[in-house]
Amino acid sequence: MSAPATLLAVRDLNVYLAESHILQGVSFDVRAGGITGLLGRNGVGKTTTLRGILGLVPRTGSVVLEGAETTKLAVHEIVRRGVAYVPEDRDVFAGLTVEENLRLAERAGAPLRYDLVYELFPELEQRAAQKAGTLSGGQQQMVALARALLNGDNRILLVDEPTKGLAPLVVRHVVEALRRAAEVATILLVEQNLSVAHSLVRDVIVLDQGRVSFIGDVDQLMGDAALARRHLGLAAAGSH
Amino acid sequence: MTPRVRLTVLVVGLVVLAALPLAGFSIPGLFEGALGGPGTLNLLALCFVFGALALTYDLVFGYVGLLSFGHALYFATGVYVTAIAVTRWHWSLPAALLLTAVVSLVLPLILGAVCLRMRDIPFAMVTLAFAQAGSILVAQNPFGLTGGEEGLALGGDTLPSFLIGVTNTRNLFWIALALLIVIYLVAWRAVNSPPGRVWQAIRENERRVAMLGLNPYLYKLGAFVLSAFLASACGVVYLLLQGGANPEVTTSGFTLALLVMVVLGGVGTLWGAVLGGVVYEYLDFRLVALSNTSAVQALPGILRVPLSEPLFLLGVLFIVLVLFVPGGLGGALRRRLVLTGATKGV
Amino acid sequence: MTTIALLLITGLGLGALYFLIAAGLSLIWGLMRVLNFAHGAFFTVAAYAGWSASGLVGGASPELQWLVAVAVAVVVGGAFATLTEVVLIRPLYARHVGQVLVTVGLALATISLVQGGFGSDPKRLALPAWMTGTTTIVGANIPNTRLLVIAFALAVFALLIFFLRRTRFGLIVRAGVENRAMVQALGIDVQRAFTLVFAIGGMAAGLAGILAGTYYGTIDPGRGTSMLIFAFIVVIIGGLGSVTGSAVAAIVVGVLQQFLNFYGAAGVGDFSVVLLLAIVLLVRPGGFSGAST
Numbered sequence: 015m016s017a018p019a020t021l022l023a024v025r026d027l028n029v030y031l032a033e034s035h036i037l038q039g040v041s042f043d044v045r046a047g048g049i050t051g052l053l054g055r056n057g058v059g060k061t062t063t064l065r066g067i068l069g070l071v072p073r074t075g076s077v078v079l080e081g082a083e084t085t086k087l088a089v090h091e092i093v094r095r096g097v098a099y100v101p102e103d104r105d106v107f108a109g110l111t112v113e114e115n116l117r118l119a120e121r122a123g124a125p126l127r128y129d130l131v132y133e134l135f136p137e138l139e140q141r142a143a144q145k146a147g148t149l150s151g152g153q154q155q156m157v158a159l160a161r162a163l164l165n166g167d168n169r170i171l172l173v174d175e176p177t178k179g180l181a182p183l184v185v186r187h188v189v190e191a192l193r194r195a196a197e198v199a200t201i202l203l204v205e206q207n208l209s210v211a212h213s214l215v216r217d218v219i220v221l222d223q224g225r226v227s228f229i230g231d232v233d234q235l236m237g238d239a240a241l242a243r244r245h246l247g248l249a250a251a252g253s254h
Numbered sequence: 255m256t257p258r259v260r261l262t263v264l265v266v267g268l269v270v271l272a273a274l275p276l277a278g279f280s281i282p283g284l285f286e287g288a289l290g291g292p293g294t295l296n297l298l299a300l301c302f303v304f305g306a307l308a309l310t311y312d313l314v315f316g317y318v319g320l321l322s323f324g325h326a327l328y329f330a331t332g333v334y335v336t337a338i339a340v341t342r343w344h345w346s347l348p349a350a351l352l353l354t355a356v357v358s359l360v361l362p363l364i365l366g367a368v369c370l371r372m373r374d375i376p377f378a379m380v381t382l383a384f385a386q387a388g389s390i391l392v393a394q395n396p397f398g399l400t401g402g403e404e405g406l407a408l409g410g411d412t413l414p415s416f417l418i419g420v421t422n423t424r425n426l427f428w429i430a431l432a433l434l435i436v437i438y439l440v441a442w443r444a445v446n447s448p449p450g451r452v453w454q455a456i457r458e459n460e461r462r463v464a465m466l467g468l469n470p471y472l473y474k475l476g477a478f479v480l481s482a483f484l485a486s487a488c489g490v491v492y493l494l495l496q497g498g499a500n501p502e503v504t505t506s507g508f509t510l511a512l513l514v515m516v517v518l519g520g521v522g523t524l525w526g527a528v529l530g531g532v533v534y535e536y537l538d539f540r541l542v543a544l545s546n547t548s549a550v551q552a553l554p555g556i557l558r559v560p561l562s563e564p565l566f567l568l569g570v571l572f573i574v575l576v577l578f579v580p581g582g583l584g585g586a587l588r589r590r591l592v593l594t595g596a597t598k599g600v
Numbered sequence: 601m602t603t604i605a606l607l608l609i610t611g612l613g614l615g616a617l618y619f620l621i622a623a624g625l626s627l628i629w630g631l632m633r634v635l636n637f638a639h640g641a642f643f644t645v646a647a648y649a650g651w652s653a654s655g656l657v658g659g660a661s662p663e664l665q666w667l668v669a670v671a672v673a674v675v676v677g678g679a680f681a682t683l684t685e686v687v688l689i690r691p692l693y694a695r696h697v698g699q700v701l702v703t704v705g706l707a708l709a710t711i712s713l714v715q716g717g718f719g720s721d722p723k724r725l726a727l728p729a730w731m732t733g734t735t736t737i738v739g740a741n742i743p744n745t746r747l748l749v750i751a752f753a754l755a756v757f758a759l760l761i762f763f764l765r766r767t768r769f770g771l772i773v774r775a776g777v778e779n780r781a782m783v784q785a786l787g788i789d790v791q792r793a794f795t796l797v798f799a800i801g802g803m804a805a806g807l808a809g810i811l812a813g814t815y816y817g818t819i820d821p822g823r824g825t826s827m828l829i830f831a832f833i834v835v836i837i838g839g840l841g842s843v844t845g846s847a848v849a850a851i852v853v854g855v856l857q858q859f860l861n862f863y864g865a866a867g868v869g870d871f872s873v874v875l876l877l878a879i880v881l882l883v884r885p886g887g888f889s890g891a892s893t
Contacts, residue, residue, distance in 0.1 A: 032459065070781055093787035105782040107775045117768075118775050119786045161786065321697060368878050375635045375700070376840065379832045380881060386829045387874035394867035506829060510637075510704050517701055555717075563716040569709025576701045577691060 021046040021200050022067070022170055027075035029059070029066050036062045037073070038224040044170065044217075049192065049201040051215030051232060053208075055247050058221040060204040061102055064172045067202075068092055068099055080169065094121065096169030098162035100176060102204075104154040108147025112138055115146050115157050116164060125166030130198070134191045135160055152184035159188070163195055170200045177207050189214060208246065212236050220245045271431060274298070275424035286543075292423040296495065297539055299423075299430035301532040303492050306437040308515040308531030309524060310484040315513070316522035317445050318477045319457035321374070324365070324381030326509040327388040328482035331358050332489020334392060334406070337499040338399050341409035354490060355483075362482030366475050373460075382506060389504040400499070407498040417494055426495050433491045434528070437484050441524055444480060453477050457522075514572045519584045526584025533583065538564050605740035607858050613746035613815060615854025616753030620808035621831035622838065622846040623760060624681075624801020630777035630841020631790075631797050633696050638684055638703040639805050639831070640824035641710035646677035646806030647819045648714055654726055662728040669725065670810050677806015678799045685798035690791070707825070715821040722818035731814065749811050756804055760843050769796060777841040830857075830870075833877050852876075 022044040029037040037059045044050045052060050066073040069089045077084050084092045093099070107115055116138070120126060132139045135156040141149065146157055155176055162171045176192065177185045189210055195201060196214075205211040211218075211232070218235050220228035228235060228245045235241055277290040285294040307329060314320045335357050339350035369380045395402030416425050444450050452473045455463050460470050493499060502508060511534070519530020544550060545562035553561065560566050579586055621639060628636050650673030654665040684706060692698040731748065734741040764770035772793045776783045784790050812827065813819040834853050838845030853873050861869030 068785060070785065088789070089781075089784040090787050090789045093785060099785040101782070101785070105779055105785075107778050107782070109778055110771070110775060114771055114775075118771055118783070118788070121787055165787075321700065368881060371881055375629065375633060375696070376836060378635055378700070379836050380877065382829060383833050383836075383874050383877050387871055390867050390870045390874075394865070396865075506825065507708070510708060513701065513704060514708070559716040560713060563712040565712035566709045566716065569705045569707075569712065572705035573688065573702050573709070576698050576705065577688070580695075580698070 019046050020044070021080060022202070023076075023078040024063070024067065025076040025078070027063065027066050027073055027077070029062050029071050029073045031062070031071065036224055037066060039075070040066075040221065040224070040226055042219045042226055042229055044200060044202050046200055047196075048217075049196050049203050049215045050217040050219065051211045052202055052204045052219050052221065053211060053246060054221035054227075056206075059224045060221055061174055063221065064099065064174055064202070064204065067172060068097060096165075096167055098165070098168045098171045098199075100158045100162045100171060100173040102174040102178065104151075104158040106146040106149070106154045106157045108145065110146055111143050112146055112149070112157055113142040116160060119161035119164050121165045121167075124168075126164055127166050127198075128164070130194075131160045131163055134163070134194060152180050152187070155180065155184075155188060156191075159191055159195070163198070166198075168199050170202060171195060172202050174204045175206055176203075177205065177210055185210065208236070268431075268435070272428065275427055290424075292420045295423045295427040297536070299427045299495050300492075300539075301535045302430040302434040303488050303495065304515065304535040305528040305531035306434045307485055307488040307492075308512060308519065308527045308534070309437055309441055310481045310488065311512045312516045312519075312521065312524065312527035313441055313444065313481040313484075314477055315516055316527065317450070317457065318453040318474055320370075320474060320478065321378040322369075322381040322478070323378045323506065323509050323513075324369075324383075324385035324388075325482075325485060325512050326504060326506070327365075327385040328358065328362055328485040329489040329492070329508070330388060330392065330504040331361055331482075332486030333493045333499045333503055334400060334489075335486075336490050336493055337406050337408055340412055341406060342399055344409075344412055346412050347414060351490065354486060358483045358486035359479060362479045363475070366478035366482070370471055370474050370478065382509075385504070385506060385509060389501070389506070392501050392504045400501070403501060405498055405500040408493060418497075426491075430491055430495065433487065437487065438524060438528065440484065444477075445524070449473060449476060511568075514568060516582075517572060517575060518582055520582030523584050526582055529584055529587075530582060534568065537568065541567055601738060602740040603862075605738045606742060607862055608855060609737065609740070609742050609746050609750070611855030611858030612851060613749045613854070614858060615850040615852075616749045617808050617812050617815060617827065618831050618834045618854055619753050619847050619850035620756060620804045620811065621827060622834040622850055623756070623843050624797070624804045625831055626835045626838065626841055626843060626846045627773065627777075627797045628801050629835065631773055631780065632689075632699075632794055634689065634699045634703070635832075636703050636801070637700065637828070638681075638706040638710070639801065640828035641707045642677045642681050642684075642802045642805040642824075643809040643812070643827065644711060644714055644819075644821060644824035645680055645809075646673040646802075647809030647813050647824070648718060648723075649673060649676040650806075650810040651723055651725055651813065651819055658726075662726055665726045666728055666731070666814070669813075670807070673806040673810035674803050675806075677809065678803035681798045681802020681805070682795060684802075685795050689794070689798070711821055711825060718821065720821055722820040724818050725810075725813040727814060727817070745815050745817075749815050752807065752811055756807065757843070757847055760800075763800075764843065769793065773797060830873065833873055837877060837880050 020043045025041050027037050027040040028035070040059070040063055052063060054060055062071060065071045067077050069087065069092055075085070079095055079097065084095065107118070110118070116131070137153060138156055138160055141153070146154060149157065159176065162168065162173070173192065176188050180188065185207070192201065192203070192214055203211070203215060215232050218228065218230060218232045219226060220235070222245065235245065275290045275295055278288055280288045285297070287293050311325050314322050332354055335354040336350050339345040339353050340347060345353070365384050369377055369384065372380050392400045393402055400406060416422055445453070452463060452468060456470050456473060463470050489503070515530040515534040516527050517530070518534055519528065520526025541564035545564070550558060550561050575582055621643060625636055625639055628634055650669035653672035654669035657665055657668050688702045688706060689699050692702060731744050734743050735747060764774055772783060772788055776790055776793055780790055809819070809824065812823060830853060834846055834849045837853065838849030853876070856876065857869035857873050859869065860872045861867070
């Protein structure tokens with residue numbers, strides 16, 4: 015196999031919300047396979063970048079998936095090309111059961127991976143008939159991840175802070191699930207928990223105030239305390 | 255135009271308007287009969303009242319972003335409270351106006367306090383429901399006060415004589431013009447005051463206003479009450495002009511007409527709203543006249559019926575404006591002015 | 601007792617009509633955040649289309665005439681609504697106030713056109729003989745039209761619940777009422793669901809139009825608008841976006857209105873319904889129900 019090709023190319027992405035210029039010409043590539051980390055402090059535009067790739071916010075610039083321009087497409091058309099979204103607030107449908115949440119994510123023509131989903135999250139099978147709104151935060155995160163993993167033809171998963179607000183034991187479960195998910199799809203991961211990020215990601219993109227401030231290897235960033243502090247504002251980054 | 259030129263044009267325009275009742279000539283096609291005749295003066299006065307009323311609606315809808323569907327209720331308050339006090343209870347006009355003023359403050363204060371618990375579309379639905387309650391109340395003719403479906407002719411025994419009769423139409427014309435000017439000035443002062451700027455901030459982003467430590471609810475209520483009170487003042491002048499109260503003004507259809515006026519003229523601009531109100535009332539009146547012309551009556555039914563319905567034509571015009579001219583007539587006119595200004599290098 | 605039974609069933613009949621209008625309004629609002637003033641126009645146009653069609657088959661039996669009127673009203677209501685969504689609502693995507701405004705314009709234009717074309721006098725709808733009769737229930741002579749309207753509303757309620765709970769489109773609608781953006785982010789074309797809820801809402805409103813003609817015996821241009829306002833009240837009391845909530849609220853509003861109009865002065869019932877709305881809003885700003893069905 016040749017060197018991993020570029021799966022997703024983001025070029026000069028700009029997003030304005032109200033009067034704020036949230037993203038100011040963001041450009042980066044995501045290589046096929048593995049997990050690429052999108053890091054940075056709070057409020058620098060990580061979530062907006064993911065939403066911009068999906069077309070959930072009005073944006074200019076270009077997003078190329080496997081050589082094809084997607085910027086002109088509607089949100090659902092971009093998703094159907096194999097872009098799955100796991101939003102920061104999970105956004106499970108609270109009034110629908112777990113099973114209905116998953117069924118909604120099913121895409122006609124795609125091979126469905128219920129076996130993988132239920133292997134990773136056996137709880138979801140047991141709670142199939144339960145309303146998603148009554149689940150714990152960790153369980154809701156599982157539903158959100160399961161929705162993204164379900165369709166076998168997904169090319170890339172955009173995962174936004176999957177461990178936020180979860181207990182350590184649940185975090186470990188989610189990390190393990192992400193590791194397994196990376197075997198079947200490429201993942202672009204936004205993660206504030208740097209030890210989680212370090213253990214999972216290979217390539218790193220760091221955003222600062224709406225611009226890309228660093229692109230490179232995770233060990234290069236985390237291994238250099240000065241570099242980590244400059245880009246992530248964290249002193250203890252190298253201790254992992 | 256520089257502010258000074260604009261002011262001069264405005265003052266000259268107003269003087270010409272005020273002198274209109276003295277004019278003996280006519281403008282065929284635009285108005286029937288002499289320009290200074292009672293028919294034309296009455297139509298123009300109605301146009302002024304609707305211009306002013308559209309302006310009061312624009313205060314809540316255009317400047318605060320509150321889509322109220324109950325504005326007719328406050329206009330009708332001015333119409334009916336005054337009519338009942340004068341005609342049924344034989345109060346003097348000043349006493350009746352005082353009562354109207356009190357009701358016109360208290361009613362919107364109470365209803366606004368309830369309605370503003372909701373936002374956006376639910377707010378619109380609730381205001382509509384309250385206005386409907388008012389409409390039902392008037393139609394039921396409680397204690398024989400409102401006259402129900404028949405309406406209520408303004409009884410003359412306590413009214414000053416200069417307000418009555420065809421020969422005094424010019425007095426009413428001047429009152430209507432004064433109403434428009436006063437309401438314009440009040441509205442202008444209000445939207446350029448500190449609270450007025452908060453209203454516009456609420457329209458853009460209510461949450462941000464709340465984060466600044468201001469209470470959006472109180473500002474919205476203030477705007478709601480002010481707008482309703484001014485609308486009641488329009489209702490009083492309308493009552494004098496029409497010589498009676500008509501249940502038509504309490505209906506939801508009437509509020510929708512107001513909405514059409516404001517959108518027609520341009521949401522969120524004072525003079526745009528006035529323009530919309532004036533043009534709407536003029537078109538509504540003239541389109542009826544048009545439908546009775548022999549040219550229209552001779553058309554086959556498929557053309558005659560739509561052309562005979564002013565509301566149909568206005569409704570279609572409204573849809574076209576919303577779809578294709580979001581700024582309304584005012585916005586289109588302003589763009590024209592800016593463009594010609596630019597080419598002249600001003 | 602007899603009076604109470606009569607009032608109760610008449611109120612239920614009125615509530616049934618409200619429900620048929622409110623169910624569509626509620627779903628449209630829940631999914632698209634559009635307050636659809638044109639709903640009264642769907643109601644009115646469909647009623648007149650049904651009345652005209654029943655006139656065209658004037659030689660047929662009254663039963664057939666009536667069935668033709670119902671079928672035509674449902675089809676015309678659905679078609680009109682679909683056209684409205686595609687032509688007027690869709691271009692204004694993301695401009696909610698603009699969407700509301702075009703429905704206002706459409707309502708004004710349509711109703712006045714109907715009035716111009718058919719006149720403002722009520723038109724008598726041809727009814728089969730058995731409909732004009734009565735059925736005795738606990739001693740009260742209940743007009744059969746009341747029972748008929750209630751039966752239709754129950755059937756529509758059952759169909760809607762089946763649609764929402766058991767079909768994929770229903771799943772999409774329920775999810776979309778909660779979070780439209782996330783539905784799109786799952787690769788679903790929400791636009792199609794928009795058109796569908798408009799079509800369903802229009803069909804139900806059309807049915808309401810012809811059933812109101814059956815209930816009152818006549819159709820006129822103004823009824824759609826006045827019923828629409830009570831349907832709005834039903835939608836708010838029932839909780840926006842909830843079909844079950846609308847059904848419960850429609851019953852409460854219809855029955856309350858009927859009883860108070862009878863025992864109080866005329867119009868007291870109508871007035872009290874608005875008062876009920878104010879109380880509900882003060883106690884629970886979200887309406888009775890928060891559920892998405």
